[in-house]
Amino acid sequence: MRLEEAAEKRRERLHHGWSRLFMSVRGRATVLTVAVSAxxxxxxxxLGTLLARDWAENTVAENTERTAERVVVDLVEERNGGALVPADGEAPMVQVVSRDGRRVLAASEAIDGEPPLIGVARLGRSILIDGEVCPRSLDDCVWVFGLRMRTSPYGDGVFVLAGSPMPTLANAWLLPLAMALLLVALLALIGWWTWHTVGRALEPVDRISDELADITERGLGRRVPNPHTHGEIQRLAETVNATLERLEDARSRERRFISDASHDLRNPIAGLHTRLEVALDEPGDEHWRPMVRSALRDTERLNDVVVDLLELSRLDSRAPLPVQEVDLADLARREVDRRPDPERITTRLEPGVVVRANPVRMSRVLGNLLSNAERHAESRIEVTVARDGERARLEVADDGAGVPPESRERVFERFARLSESRRRDPQGTGLGLPIAREIAEIYGGTLRLADTPGGARFVMSLPLAETVDDRGGSAEGLGE
Incomplete structure (x- = not known):
């Protein structure tokens, strides 16, 4: 399983890397720039390779031509006693070849003892030779320029050949290789520069995105940074901040409305509940009592909805409540004892599992989870409190029908109720589990539905009190 998980993580990282390269603005700009530049x-x-090679060949050709012409003039004028000694900067290879091209009559030191640079077949009756040759006697190709002399100290019809090695730039494979390496280096530089430049330009957008995600998670009281670039990104930041301000204002009005409405409704609902109970205690005709009992149940359900809405309003506003160290085992024991049928609940409570939270809210969480389990359990409910590393774990499991995997997140949505829940408890509000998760998240925890062979298993995880203290957590911070 660990190997499969590691392979899956590698695939996810690879997919994320490719997505970032080809799907992001930064990646697309880099790829497009590199492609066009390529x-x-x-x-x-x-074109530069062709020009460089042509320039190198022309330089060598001119050098060999000047050398051959100078040697011919010296031979005609009988200078230097017929010695073939190239001057500085001239072609180092000079030969005087016999009329039939088979014998070397004289040669410079660089090519002394070597056969003719030009084969018999190519010399033939040629008067002028100018081109690249690759004699077997030499390791490299050379450029050769030759003139046939009518008369010379070496005889009639001899050939004067001047040869020079091809320069490095004119090498058949070295120049293209050098150009290919230069191309790769330039493309790498262009790609890095584009990625870096676009990234720098988009840094304010990344900061806005990160801050906006944090604001979405933690609340609307903050604003995204304004880069003051006097451009599109500044207008984006200003627009986002204006939108956040309007959202915060609308959220505040919504919370005030829910809170005020809940407060205003609780008194008349309580009065109506009292009058209905008093009416049931009155003697008299019994035909209206079922109707009053039904109205009393509706009143109780309406009161539950109002209480839940008021609690959600407090949770949404992150209204601070005093926190203290809460022993989850003691809390679970007290909550189980309060249930109408505690005999069907089994407990496995590890002592000393302490968290920092508001005890009333923790009781609300456990009470909501137990109420949900009681509605769905067939015969058994199990409450577990234990340590899980540096965190506390509280579990409430039942042996009911369970929750389908595709609906495990839906049960934590406000007012969301599955068909099984509606069948077992038509009077439910659909707010108990969302409230429980909100409370868990306020204190740095999580609440989720975990896998189990049968029924449902709700798992709440919270940081242990000593972990919070070690990390510098404060009571005020956790309560806000």
């Missing part, structure tokens, strides 16, 4: 650089470097 086309332009290939054309430019190809």
């Amino acid at each position: 086309v332009m650089l290939v054309l430019a470097l190809s």
